[in-house]
Amino acid sequence: MSLTNNQKTFSKDDDSVVVVIGSGAGGGTLANGLAQQGFKTVVLEAGALHTTADFLADEWASFGQLAWLDPRTTSGSFRLAKDFAGLPAWIVKAVGGTTIHWAGASLRFQPHEFKALSTYGKVPDANLLDWPIDYDELAPYYAKAEDRMGVTRTNDIGGLPGNNNFKVMHAGAEKLGYSCNTGHMAINSQPRDGRLACQQRGFCFQGCRFGAKWSTLYTELPEGIATGNMELRPESHVLKIEHNDEGRVTAVIYADKDGNQHRQKARVVAVAGNSIETPRLLLNSASNRFKNGLANSSGQVGRNYMRHMTGSVYATFDKPVHMYRGTTMAGIISDESGHDPSRGFVGGYEMETLSLGLPFMAAFLNPGAWGREFTNAMDQYENMAGMWLVGEDMPRESNRITLNDAVKDAYGMPVANVHYDDHPNDVAMREHAFERGEAIYNAVGALETIRTPPYPSTHNIGSCRMSEKAEDGVCNSVGQTHDIPNLFISDGSQFTTSAAENPTLTIVSLALRQADRLGKMLKEGAV
Amino acid sequence: MSLSRRSFLRNSRNALIGTLAFSNGAIALLAPSKVWSMPLDSLSKAEGETILELTRHIFPHDSLEDAVYAFVVRDLDKAASADPGVASLLRDGVKDLNQRAGGDWAGLNNTKQFSHVQAIAGSGFFEKIRSTAVVSLYNNELAFAHFGYEGPAGDGGYLYSGFNDLEWLPEPPLADSGVLPA
Numbered sequence: 001m002s003l004t005n006n007q008k009t010f011s012k013d014d015d016s017v018v019v020v021i022g023s024g025a026g027g028g029t030l031a032n033g034l035a036q037q038g039f040k041t042v043v044l045e046a047g048a049l050h051t052t053a054d055f056l057a058d059e060w061a062s063f064g065q066l067a068w069l070d071p072r073t074t075s076g077s078f079r080l081a082k083d084f085a086g087l088p089a090w091i092v093k094a095v096g097g098t099t100i101h102w103a104g105a106s107l108r109f110q111p112h113e114f115k116a117l118s119t120y121g122k123v124p125d126a127n128l129l130d131w132p133i134d135y136d137e138l139a140p141y142y143a144k145a146e147d148r149m150g151v152t153r154t155n156d157i158g159g160l161p162g163n164n165n166f167k168v169m170h171a172g173a174e175k176l177g178y179s180c181n182t183g184h185m186a187i188n189s190q191p192r193d194g195r196l197a198c199q200q201r202g203f204c205f206q207g208c209r210f211g212a213k214w215s216t217l218y219t220e221l222p223e224g225i226a227t228g229n230m231e232l233r234p235e236s237h238v239l240k241i242e243h244n245d246e247g248r249v250t251a252v253i254y255a256d257k258d259g260n261q262h263r264q265k266a267r268v269v270a271v272a273g274n275s276i277e278t279p280r281l282l283l284n285s286a287s288n289r290f291k292n293g294l295a296n297s298s299g300q301v302g303r304n305y306m307r308h309m310t311g312s313v314y315a316t317f318d319k320p321v322h323m324y325r326g327t328t329m330a331g332i333i334s335d336e337s338g339h340d341p342s343r344g345f346v347g348g349y350e351m352e353t354l355s356l357g358l359p360f361m362a363a364f365l366n367p368g369a370w371g372r373e374f375t376n377a378m379d380q381y382e383n384m385a386g387m388w389l390v391g392e393d394m395p396r397e398s399n400r401i402t403l404n405d406a407v408k409d410a411y412g413m414p415v416a417n418v419h420y421d422d423h424p425n426d427v428a429m430r431e432h433a434f435e436r437g438e439a440i441y442n443a444v445g446a447l448e449t450i451r452t453p454p455y456p457s458t459h460n461i462g463s464c465r466m467s468e469k470a471e472d473g474v475c476n477s478v479g480q481t482h483d484i485p486n487l488f489i490s491d492g493s494q495f496t497t498s499a500a501e502n503p504t505l506t507i508v509s510l511a512l513r514q515a516d517r518l519g520k521m522l523k524e525g526a527v
Numbered sequence: 528m529s530l531s532r533r534s535f536l537r538n539s540r541n542a543l544i545g546t547l548a549f550s551n552g553a554i555a556l557l558a559p560s561k562v563w564s565m566p567l568d569s570l571s572k573a574e575g576e577t578i579l580e581l582t583r584h585i586f587p588h589d590s591l592e593d594a595v596y597a598f599v600v601r602d603l604d605k606a607a608s609a610d611p612g613v614a615s616l617l618r619d620g621v622k623d624l625n626q627r628a629g630g631d632w633a634g635l636n637n638t639k640q641f642s643h644v645q646a647i648a649g650s651g652f653f654e655k656i657r658s659t660a661v662v663s664l665y666n667n668e669l670a671f672a673h674f675g676y677e678g679p680a681g682d683g684g685y686l687y688s689g690f691n692d693l694e695w696l697p698e699p700p701l702a703d704s705g706v707l708p709a
Contacts, residue, residue, distance in 0.1 A: 057682035060666055152705070159705035163685075164693040170703060171696040181703040190708050197708030199684025200691075209682070319695045324676060326690035358676035362665035370585045370648070370657050378665070379588060382675030444696060 024097020027272030028216025033515025055207035096217030163326030172440035313437030349391025620652025
């Protein structure tokens, strides 16, 4: 518990503190940003504190250690509802949140992706909207985030050395005229910022034992604590946000590890619980005044939940690859990430190497499968290369997080139901991406290619989106909710659209910007 | 390599016991002895053997030792000990399979066995075995050795032990890759 041993603590009756709910990419970054400016900040994290020394080189054991396994339910036509009905998302419940698990890909959104509605036009059955901020507004914060996170191929930081899985992707890309490199990764290629260089361990998803991959666990959180302005409370699961007669939030109720409930007063509350828990908390905080939940006058809380178009292609060869050795996301092809409607869909996608260990390959290759086709693929594990396909999915009002009153969590609160139907645009994009992924591997002599369906979502976005007009979304361009001036959304829930790129860099950039803006508001007494 | 290698030794009432079929495989190198045994608490030896055989049909890897499939039986046996519902699901499932086979499913030839497996696919019994096996069969060090996965051996990192040792494709240019850390 060294991280929290000597930290400053604040009274639960101190109503001058900013309460940040969640310690991941959004919450951890915002909290440090506020603490650096001298504002008293209390971070409530539902999960426990693990150190890098705790991380396990064992996929199932690590999953049990880190994953958010509280009950959730699913509905809709997406395949996950069948394959993993109780596990719609693979995210982390621990100090540091999903920055422990993420692969490190740190790509900026493209300028046109902030203007999805203007660029793509109206798409039937989609709820597209332009972001209330544009690329130029966010660019300085992207630059700041890249420097803080040590993103390769920025700030004169060299690329990571490519592993075997990268070599296969790169050779295939060459044949097809794609460009491919080891990407913009928030993984140290050289020692930097007091953290080691990547040792090519290959357990990126299980937490980086060497601390080479950026995580708030060993960057933002200790920095914030060191200011003396921040208190981190692990195993503090927020159940409800309270408000006063003026409709301003005043406190949060949370349960500690023994289930005892506490009330922490607050001047400002910032919610960063990931795109499933954030809307769930707003909905579970419904009151006489806010009968549909907090900040929900638009009815948009929980709606426009996005999870990216995803899929994977694995290919087998007549010689060994050992794809699991080294960085999980070791190579990226961005040539299909632009907007080119001649392909039959709007938006674009990235191709990024991915590998799974043998246990998770069995679990995810083709969930539910059995028999020779499955085992023939597993037999070739050693000679397998793999990539993940990740692209923009369409926001839809009907893809949403709701409360499932029939299922309660350990504290008696309704759990989140995740409803998702693939949009025809998502389906068309996935088909295109599968075909291109297979072409890359076939170009270098694949014996067989295998299309793997989406994994439980690590990219959970939207659900409390930012919008120019109050009736179109939940928060403004700073993440401040339209309805409640001292309530902020501080995670990927804010995203108006998903863009093609992995979300963490944009979550961090938005959090850095929010810290600036909120700091100004706090100074001026605006909140 | 024939199926007759599954000659369980018959001297125990509550354990699966077998001998390794491949004397020079990756697993044989790890195993302290050619003979292996897996004690059972809840399932009978006959039930355990039937479930092992059934698991071989669900996830057929012809050259994978019974000793690895035995991990699936072990985990099902543990689940049966912890939950009487699982115990009866497995016991009734084995009984049902034998009834379908006219008394002794394990005594049928491989093709006939498989036709009964197809018939029960999707049943609660089948799914319990499949969903347990998809974890247990591939989540142990013997399986890692067999399939060529290094598992926890990678904990120290492959930076100096083969992360980029693939030589059958052209080396990517340095500009697309990167140098090793200093």
